[in-house]
Amino acid sequence: MNEIIKNLSDGNIYSVKEISTLVNKDVEYVERVLNDPSIIQTCGDGSGVIYYMDIKYDTIVDGIGFRNTIYCAKCNIGCKGCHNPQSWNITNGKPITIKTLSSLLLDNDNDITFSGGECTLQAKAFFKLALILRNKGRNIWLYSGRTFNELLKNDHSKxxxxxxxxxxxxxxxxxxxxxNLPFRGSSNQRIIDVQKSLKENCIVQYEL
Ligand code: SF4
Incomplete structure (x- = not known):
């Protein structure tokens, strides 16, 4: 069994079985995803490497409090007026292992934000990173150009x-x-309490 998951179980965050319930897949499927040996696929969604543009420490615009933000590479959403179009092409990013990245993000006590680019295009790798960070008690915000309901339709994003x-x-x-709206660039974007929304099966806005 993957060491991350063993730590997770010890840290009482998510067991493989809990994850399998969450995504409505059997335990074998979840283990296969987590132990996927592929490192770099065309989409950049390797299980051990993340392509990223930058890391910023002590930001106050990407969520509540002082945060460390990872800006990933690759996006296929194509918003007009995108603040970071150079991130669209994954070859503009640099590969970094999840292990190294987690050490960098855990360099201080700040909470963490995943931004982009579109992190869900590397969802498996960001999932593993999130588990490590959660296990260290970090609160995690994710920015996505996809809606909550769109993300639920993809097993890895879910x-x-x-x-x-x-x-x-x-x-x-x-x-x-x-x-005028904190932490958002346009008024259609919502700030969602993910765990409550998953539990209650409807979108619950996060209370700032
Ligand atoms: S989702 Fe973000 S990175 Fe992608 S095009 Fe839209 S604003 Fe740019």
Whole structure:
């Protein structure tokens, strides 16, 4: 069994069985995903490597409190007015192992934000990273250009949701651009309490 999962069980976060219930897949399927030996696939969703653009420490704009933010590479959503179009092409990013990345993000006591790019295109790897960070007591926010319901339709993205706290969802829509709403670029985007939403099977807004 994967060491991360053993630690997880000890840390009382998610067991393989709990994850299998969450994604409605059998335990063997979850183990296969978690132990996938492929490192770099065309989409960049390797189980051991993440492609990223940058890491910023002590940000205050990517969620509540001081946070360390990883900006991943690759996005296929194509929002008009995107703040970071150079991140669309994965070859503009740098590969880093999950182990190294988790050490960098755990360098101080800050909570963590996954931003992009579109992290769900590397969902398996971000899922593993999230488990490590959660096991160290970090609160995790995820920014995605996809909506909560769209993410639920993909097994890997759904697993990633199971390991984070808050989702800021939806495309950046330039005609709805705003500077008045905290932590969002356009008014269509929602700040969602992911664990409550999964439990109650409906979208529960996160209370700021
Ligand atoms: S989802 Fe984010 S990175 Fe992707 S196109 Fe939209 S704003 Fe840009």
């Amino acid at each position: 697993m990633l949701l199971g390991a984070i706290d808050v989702l800021v969802d939806g495309k950046f829509e330039i005609d709805k651009r705003t500077t």
